Amino acid sequence: MTEPGLSWSARRREFVAAGAATTILVAAGGLLARYRVEDCAWTTVHDGYGAVTCAAEQVRLVPQAPSVPEETHAALAIHTGVVVQEGGTTSFSTSVLTTSQLRRGSDPNPWEVAWLLWCYTDDLHFYALVLKPNGWELSKEDPAYPGAQRFLASSSEPTFPTGTSYQVEVTVVSQPGATQMSVSVDGQPLVTATDDQDPYPSGQVAAYSEDADATFGPLTRVPAPQTPDQTQ
Structure with missing residues (x-):
C-alpha cells in the first residue's frame, strides 16, 4: 500500500476547504435542511451550489464548477433504505460513475x-471509498x-479512469x-x-461528489451469506 500522491497537508487543505466551501455555499444557496427528491431513495444534504437530481433510483450530483484553484464545491446525498447496523453485518452494492471532473482553468x-x-452520521464522521484516476483510497473522516x-x-493500482461506471460492493x-470493511469492484x-x-x-x-459530475445507484442491500444452521 502507498500513501496518496499528494502530501498529507496539501491533501487535507483541499479537503477541509471543500467542507468549508460546502457549508458556506449551502447556507448562501438556501439549503438549510435536508430534503428528499420525490419518489427517490436519496435525500439531499448538500448541493454544492449546483444540482442534485434523481431518476430510476440513481442520484446525480453536480456541484458548481470551481473556476480558481483555491475554490471547491461538494454535494452529498444519503440513501434512505440501507443503513449500516451496529452489531451486525451489512452488505450493499451500487454503481459509481464519475462522468467528468468539473474544475476549470487548472488541472483537476x-x-x-x-x-x-458509509457509517455516515455527520460531515466529520464516516468511512469513504474514493476510486481515482491514479488509484484508490479507503479513509476515515475523524x-x-x-x-x-x-x-x-x-x-496506485488499480486505477479508475473517469467516464466508466464501476460496480462497488461493500460489506461492513x-x-x-x-x-471491518471489505470492498470489491466489478x-x-x-x-x-x-x-x-x-x-x-x-x-x-x-x-x-467533490468538484465532479457523479452518479450513484441503484443501491441495493446484498443478502448476507447463510450459515450452515440457517440452510437446514
Whole structure:
C-alpha cells in the first residue's frame, strides 16, 4: 500500500476547504435542511451550489464548477433504505460513475471524483471509498486525527479512469471494538481493512461528489451469506 500522491497537508487543505466551501455555499444557496427528491431513495444534504437530481433510483450530483484553484464545491446525498447496523453485518452494492471532473482553468485533483460513504452520521464522521484516476483510497473522516482524516488503505493500482461506471460492493462487519470493511469492484476484491481505533459501528450510506459530475445507484442491500444452521 502507498500513501496518496499528494502530501498529507496539501491533501487535507483541499479537503477541509471543500467542507468549508460546502457549508458556506449551502447556507448562501438556501439549503438549510435536508430534503428528499420525490419518489427517490436519496435525500439531499448538500448541493454544492449546483444540482442534485434523481431518476430510476440513481442520484446525480453536480456541484458548481470551481473556476480558481483555491475554490471547491461538494454535494452529498444519503440513501434512505440501507443503513449500516451496529452489531451486525451489512452488505450493499451500487454503481459509481464519475462522468467528468468539473474544475476549470487548472488541472483537476485526482480525488475530485465520486466518493462512496458509509457509517455516515455527520460531515466529520464516516468511512469513504474514493476510486481515482491514479488509484484508490479507503479513509476515515475523524476529527480526532490531524486534518480530520485517517487513511486506512490506499494504492496506485488499480486505477479508475473517469467516464466508466464501476460496480462497488461493500460489506461492513460491526463488532464491539472493531469495524471491518471489505470492498470489491466489478466483482474483484479490492481491500479488507479493520478499524479498531474508536470505530464507527453504524450509520447511513451516502453519495458524495467533490468538484465532479457523479452518479450513484441503484443501491441495493446484498443478502448476507447463510450459515450452515440457517440452510437446514
